[in-house]
Amino acid sequence: MSISVAEQADLAAAPRPSATLGTLPAWHGLSLRAKLLLVFILVDLVAAVVIGSVTIIRARDSTRVEIAASMALAETLVAEAIGDANPQAVRSLAEHASRQRVMRHVRLSVRNAAHLPVTIAPQREGPDAVRAPAPAWFEALIAPPIERRELPIVNRGQAVGSILITGVADDEIAEAWENFVALTLVGAGLNVAAILLLYLLFGRVLEPLTKLATGLRDLETRNYRVRLARPDGQELGAIAERFNSLAQALDSLRAENSELHRRLITAQDDERRLTALELHDEVGPSLFGLKANAASIVAHAPSGDLADRGREMLAIIDHLQATNRNLLNRLRPMALGEIPIAELLSELARERARQHSGIQIAFAPASLAPTYGEPIDLTVYRCAQEALTNATRHAAATRIDITLDEAEGHLDLRVQDNGRGIRGARMGRGLSGMQERVRGLGGNCVVQDGSEGGTCIAIQIPVEQGAT
Numbered sequence: 001m002s003i004s005v006a007e008q009a010d011l012a013a014a015p016r017p018s019a020t021l022g023t024l025p026a027w028h029g030l031s032l033r034a035k036l037l038l039v040f041i042l043v044d045l046v047a048a049v050v051i052g053s054v055t056i057i058r059a060r061d062s063t064r065v066e067i068a069a070s071m072a073l074a075e076t077l078v079a080e081a082i083g084d085a086n087p088q089a090v091r092s093l094a095e096h097a098s099r100q101r102v103m104r105h106v107r108l109s110v111r112n113a114a115h116l117p118v119t120i121a122p123q124r125e126g127p128d129a130v131r132a133p134a135p136a137w138f139e140a141l142i143a144p145p146i147e148r149r150e151l152p153i154v155n156r157g158q159a160v161g162s163i164l165i166t167g168v169a170d171d172e173i174a175e176a177w178e179n180f181v182a183l184t185l186v187g188a189g190l191n192v193a194a195i196l197l198l199y200l201l202f203g204r205v206l207e208p209l210t211k212l213a214t215g216l217r218d219l220e221t222r223n224y225r226v227r228l229a230r231p232d233g234q235e236l237g238a239i240a241e242r243f244n245s246l247a248q249a250l251d252s253l254r255a256e257n258s259e260l261h262r263r264l265i266t267a268q269d270d271e272r273r274l275t276a277l278e279l280h281d282e283v284g285p286s287l288f289g290l291k292a293n294a295a296s297i298v299a300h301a302p303s304g305d306l307a308d309r310g311r312e313m314l315a316i317i318d319h320l321q322a323t324n325r326n327l328l329n330r331l332r333p334m335a336l337g338e339i340p341i342a343e344l345l346s347e348l349a350r351e352r353a354r355q356h357s358g359i360q361i362a363f364a365p366a367s368l369a370p371t372y373g374e375p376i377d378l379t380v381y382r383c384a385q386e387a388l389t390n391a392t393r394h395a396a397a398t399r400i401d402i403t404l405d406e407a408e409g410h411l412d413l414r415v416q417d418n419g420r421g422i423r424g425a426r427m428g429r430g431l432s433g434m435q436e437r438v439r440g441l442g443g444n445c446v447v448q449d450g451s452e453g454g455t456c457i458a459i460q461i462p463v464e465q466g467a468t
Contacts, residue, residue, distance in 0.1 A: 105171070138173070409464075
């Protein structure tokens with residue numbers, strides 16, 4: 001379906017939803033503590049704007065009321081002084097205005113009949129003179145309209161002058177500004193202290209969540225023995241209890257699976273041992289008897305077809321005996337349990353090196369016990385055997401390094417080659433079976449790309465201290 005040009009223009013002009021905190025990419029990358037602090041700071045800023053607006057509105061109303069009251073009082077006093085047009089009272093008022101010039105919130109100015117000032121307004125004096133003036137923007141918000149009232153001075157029915165009363169809000173605005181600054185500083189200090197306190201409080205409250213994340217990471221790495229301490233909060237305590245119950249259940253399931261794997265591997269090894277025993281005790285002697293009879297036929301038969309048939313039988317029997325020996329070795333090495341595991345692996349490495357002359361195979365055993373029990377010895381041998389088979393058949397490697405070491409209650413086997421690696425390759429049955437055998441013994445098997453190329457198979461199997 002096509003869209004016309006007009007429809008495209010309408011879509012382009014349509015209003016898009018505004019971005020919120022939840023849609024900002026940077027918001028998702030913040031920690032929960034930072035998000036809570038940012039929300040608190042945002043609410044705090046909104047509250048500061050509201051409180052500042054209310055403070056300015058109240059200061060403006062208070063200033064207007066104060067100026068109006070001062071103007072009314074000054075008008076009453078001036079009216080009483082000039083009410084009788086007493087020259088002495090007018091002169092006294094003029095002298096007072098000349099000395100004081102500025103009353104609180106009002107300014108008196110004596111004028112003659114020509115409306116020219118008799119007095120000149122001086123600089124402010126008294127306690128209000130020390131106040132710094134408020135900023136222009138604050139004064140514009142607070143200052144009321146300028147009020148002026150002029151009262152005539154009449155003597156014997158003739159106007160001899162006047163007194164001009166002017167409202168002055170400078171000192172009131174300066175006082176409001178000082179209060180505003182003081183309130184702002186106190187509020188800012190309290191808010192900074194509150195933010196620091198919340199930062200520490202959030203860190204303590206959210207610490208169980210950090211431990212929970214660490215515990216989940218441990219569960220992801222199959223460390224099911226991790227447990228969380230119960231925090232003080234009821235909700236977080238319930239989460240910690242559920243986590244511990246989950247870890248306990250997973251640990252129990254792992255123990256059950258390990259036991260099932262162990263039993264399965266034991267059953268498989270028993271079956272292999274019985275099969276190897278049958279091959280050794282039954283098939284081996286039978287092949288030997290066939291070979292002896294065939295050799296006797298060849299020795300006593302005259303030259304001809306019968307002798308040729310006998311020699312063919314001998315070749316077939318030799319092939320069957322070689323196959324039987326290989327099967328015996330694959331099912332269960334006959335020397336297992338009789339010679340140390342390190343010598344078994346050393347012999348395996350030498351045998352594979354003879355079979356693949358173009359590959360250099362090095363085995364470096366550390367300080368090892370002679371044996372760690374048949375299940376562990378056989379698992380280590382099978383894993384090394386399978387790793388060597390994969391490296392020689394599929395990796396196109398020219399060097400294979402094998403290390404075997406015991407440290408901190410674990411037997412560590414490492415097979416590293418310099419081949420093409422396993423990136424993109426599918427894990428076959430051999431590697432899967434290797435991992436199952438290791439897990440059945442409570443160990444861990446990791447197949448990954450080597451640090452310098454090739455493939456690295458790292459196997460770790462727990463062993464009892466002092467194994468012999």
